[in-house]
Amino acid sequence: MEVLKNFKLNAILTAVGELIIGIFLVLNPAASKSVISKIVGVLLLIYGILNIFTYLRNHEHFWDHARLVWGIGAVIIALLFLFSPNTIIRFIGSILGICIVLSACSQILRSLTLRAFKFSQWWTALLIGVIFFLLGFSLILFPRIYGNLLIQFIGAFLLIEAVSDLLTIFKIAKLDKIEGNNLFVRY
Numbered sequence: 809m810e811v812l813k814n815f816k817l818n819a820i821l822t823a824v825g826e827l828i829i830g831i832f833l834v835l836n837p838a839a840s841k842s843v844i845s846k847i848v849g850v851l852l853l854i855y856g857i858l859n860i861f862t863y864l865r866n867h868e869h870f871w872d873h874a875r876l877v878w879g880i881g882a883v884i885i886a887l888l889f890l891f892s893p894n895t896i897i898r899f900i901g902s903i904l905g906i907c908i909v910l911s912a913c914s915q916i917l918r919s920l921t922l923r924a925f926k927f928s929q930w931w932t933a934l935l936i937g938v939i940f941f942l943l944g945f946s947l948i949l950f951p952r953i954y955g956n957l958l959i960q961f962i963g964a965f966l967l968i969e970a971v972s973d974l975l976t977i978f979k980i981a982k983l984d985k986i987e988g989n990n991l992f993v994r995y
Contacts, residue, residue: 814983816977819973819977820977821974822970822972822973823970823971823977824970826966826967826969826970826973827966827967827970827971828972829963829966830962830963830964830965830966830967831963831967832963833959833960833963833966834960834963834964834967835960835963836980837956837957837958837959837960837963838956838959840959840963841893841956841959842893845889845890845896846889846890848886848889849886849887849888849889849890850890851886851892852882852883852885852886852889853882853883853886853887853890855879855886856878856879856880856881856882856883856884856885856886857864857879857883858879858882859875859876859878859879859882860875860876860879860880860883862875862879863875863876863879867984869924873926881884900951900958900969901947901948901958902947902948902951902959904944904947904962905944905945905946905948905949905951906944906948906949907944908940908941908943908944908962908965909940909941909944909945909948911940911944911965911969912937912938912939912940912941912944913937913941914937914942915933915934915936915937915969915972916933916934916937916938916941918933918937918976919931919932919933919934919936919937920928920934922976922979925983927979927983933972933976936968936972940965940968940969943961943965947961953970
């Protein structure tokens with residue numbers, strides 16, 4: 809039962825975070841690109857430097873050399889994020905398209921789970937998943953077309969994903985009460 813409570817709490821907090829970030833991205837896409845580039849750049853720089861220092865402290869094994877390669881690669885990409893964000897943003901479109909496609913596949917699988925549990929509106933989750941699959945795929949093929957719209961699109965995706973996740977969580981929790989708290993034990 810504690811696992812179910814933790815799952816629901818984590819899912820709700822994630823959805824609320826998606827809502828907040830989604831609203832920011834939709835309302836201020838130009839600033840969002842700059843902020844995202846700087847945050848990702850700093851995080852990658854830290855990751856890269858830590859990997860390089862870890863390698864310098866200990867490189868006894870063959871696989872330790874991979875840390876050096878990852879560290880140098882992360883530092884180079886971090887510098888691109890920090891000093892040439894427009895170059896990186898062109899690639900982000902494709903990367904985000906892949907993430908959206910993967911998330912849409914997850915949404916489609918959730919809709920099929922809802923269908924298996926005989927929820928009458930399972931098809932709405934399926935429809936959202938298919939729409940976002942197509943939009944994510946178009947983002948992979950045509951990342952430059954989107955510009956600021958890309959950031960707003962991501963924000964809208966996060967908003968819809970968050971609402972969909974919250975609805976799914978509440979429906980599963982309702983079903984769990986009806987089933988006598990056996991639902992999460994069986995699956």
